[in-house]
Amino acid sequence: MADEDDQPVFVRQGTLEIEQQVALQIAVRSYGVALAPVLGVRHKEVDRLSAELHNLPFDDGVGVCLIGKDLHYLMAQHGEQDVEPYAGWLVENDMDAATVADEIARAIDECGDRFFQPLGELDSIIENLARTKCDQFQLAHLAIATHVSGRLDDAVGYLEEFAARAALEPPFVATQSWGFVRSFVDRFNVDEGGLAFRIPD
Incomplete structure (x- = not known):
């Protein structure tokens, strides 16, 4: 069985x-x-x-x-x-x-x-995923994937979309989401001053 x-x-x-x-x-x-x-x-x-x-x-x-x-x-x-x-x-x-x-x-x-x-290529995967994105995890993947492909402005845009949803989440879930945002910003040396949001302390 x-x-x-x-x-x-x-x-x-x-x-x-x-x-x-x-x-x-x-x-x-x-x-x-x-x-x-x-x-x-x-x-x-x-x-x-x-x-x-x-x-x-x-x-x-x-x-x-x-x-x-x-x-x-x-x-x-x-x-x-x-x-x-x-x-x-x-x-x-x-x-x-x-x-x-x-x-x-x-x-x-x-x-x-x-x-x-x-x-068969990362850019085609990104385009497909961008058409069907429906949750935080997919937005996180899009932010990462566009950064890997060298589309840095797109990566920041998806990160900002992710953050806008994180701001509406319950505290426990939001803590995890903001943890991803902080890790992304630190890992890829993103200029926080240029972001459309502030990462909570």
Whole structure:
């Protein structure tokens, strides 16, 4: 029986810094095992800096992706018939397992390249992420990624957007957010006098 603690991740090297990942999310139910593959793109230097600035451990083997998409969502997006986004696959017995594995492998073959190919460079990853950003963590990634790519004005702009949201957060959460801002400013020698906000003491 599959174990929810065992969430395998398969990694393929796209370029020297960019990895293509397929993570298999597993949920054990009374009626079977639900499988939800997620495709993701990771930039190793951005991930390393993100861990450093958030004061988190860094995993050089897998790490955190900048962009991730549910495989069923990608199938629906690309016109697969009778596919519900985020539905996943269900293995109800041992006989189902081989069939489901073949279906997932086929879907990855068909959708994987269409997902990964446009995200082969950091600038294209940044552009994609900028269109879909929706939370603090993504804004932090954008600030780091644009700095790594040499777009320093953009990096400061994303940091200021991050700070504007931090100012509205509850105190406990805001402390963590401002900690990232302080680490970013110190790490990259950002001129605090030129920022549109003040970092709380």
